[in-house]
Amino acid sequence: MIPRNTLVALSTTQDGFMLQGTDHRENLLLRALCTDTRERIYPRLKLTEIPPDGVLYESGDVMEDIFFPTDSIISMLYVMEDGHSAEIAMIGNEGVVGIALFMGGLSTPSRAIVQSAGHAYRLSRKHLMAEFNLHGEFHHLLLRYTQTLITQMAQTSVCNRHHSIDQQLCRWLLLSMDRHNGDNIEITQELISNLLGVRRESVTKAANKLQDAGVIQYQRGHITVTDRAELERRCCECYAVVRKESDRLFQGLTDPSCSAAAQPC
Amino acid sequence: MIPRNTLVALSTTQDGFMLQGTDHRENLLLRALCTDTRERIYPRLKLTEIPPDGVLYESGDVMEDIFFPTDSIISMLYVMEDGHSAEIAMIGNEGVVGIALFMGGLSTPSRAIVQSAGHAYRLSRKHLMAEFNLHGEFHHLLLRYTQTLITQMAQTSVCNRHHSIDQQLCRWLLLSMDRHNGDNIEITQELISNLLGVRRESVTKAANKLQDAGVIQYQRGHITVTDRAELERRCCECYAVVRKESDRLFQGLTDPSCSAAAQPC
């Protein structure tokens, strides 16, 4: 059950400055841009701190900025009238939060919450649309990512329908690990239960099985994956489908130096 | 359980000809276009018969055409390795089948099957992209619709997680009715069960309840909704969320004569 929440004031730590080199400070979509696009966009990005338990967008909000996570992870969450909730999609440094902006709707019925604190590059609607409407590689890249996101959402739906909580937890951990560096995840079982849309006790039970099997270790909000291979083995096919689509996106981007572009640059 | 299926050869009945006036032969997205766009696109549309039990795209297929249903209804379906399945989205004359084409992925992991036979306008990838890349109202319209579709998918996911089969059947019937003319739906409980991803017997049970309550009547593949208001009352909130997003799209389109366009025409 999700309580009423507070919109967190996000603090912008640095303007127009892109940390380079350190992997956990990079967003893969931004990295895929080629030089001239990059030179236009980077000065407009604001590196923003994403605090724990924050909310980027509330359901129905007209969005003013789009976020490119670096070392943070955002969950799109739908909260029902009775307080029950379910995660729609998970977005880390492979993606972007706020697709409704360039898709033209400006808002969505879901909420964007912080699953894992960190940082994100923020781009205002104005600057986003200016670049998007050039219909170059940025445009192409965002649409292509959106399709990847659609696949993730569809697969989550299927998983909700057919798979056990044990399997879903494995899928969730794998998705989350892909978006983290290292094998450590800082999250409570309570939050996981809200994201999976199940009881907290069910998560406890599933997590216990994994711990007993030596797949993970956890302690008061810290999870360490110790046997990723086994995690994949216990998982349903849903993770692989999503992963494959995501890989397909980024493979397409790295082929020559700049094949992301609909039009070469 | 979904059997291996056959790709149906779709017969094109008429080329470059758009039936006008008769509502059930119209696609709402196409209708929303303004004159000059219309004049470019209409000659390239091929009115195609959509046969019962057909398959428009198989999972992973590279799509060659995009479909604008008129009086047909298409279901996007994910079929798991073990044969179980779940509907991802339902598309009628309010939408378009094959968004992966303009989103840049060219294929999806899901299958597009015929839920209700009828007709659709077909547009080849080449012609689609030619118009899409003009970045005018067609471009805007397709992206805006895609967001509506995303909402539907997200809500299906939530519904899968939290709502009873009784409620889901109501949601499904309402979505289907919105895409039909009149209150008659031609579909077997078997197919509904594949779409909802539940047992056929569960659909029988839920349908019986509705029939006993005087909400629907059905007989060997024919369903008639006799009390839509009651159907809405029994439904979960999911239908309303999806409907609202869809209405929001079309309200935005009908405001002046041509506000669909990102750039006026």
Place this chain on the structure above:
DNA sequence: GCCCGTCGGTGCGCAAGCTAACACAGCGGC
């Protein structure tokens, strides 16, 4: 060093939905 809030563990009863097996009824074809 205590307190209290947060986080995790456990047990019980219950309902929904699944597997499996089978019965029957409408309807078209011959």
Place this chain on the structure above:
DNA sequence: GCCGCTGTGTTAGCTTGCGCACCGACGGGC
């Protein structure tokens, strides 16, 4: 008018996951 196929109805037993209630245990703040 019979046959067989397709579509629907019914039953029995089982599993998963839910609601609820409560306990325990860690850990930071004072």
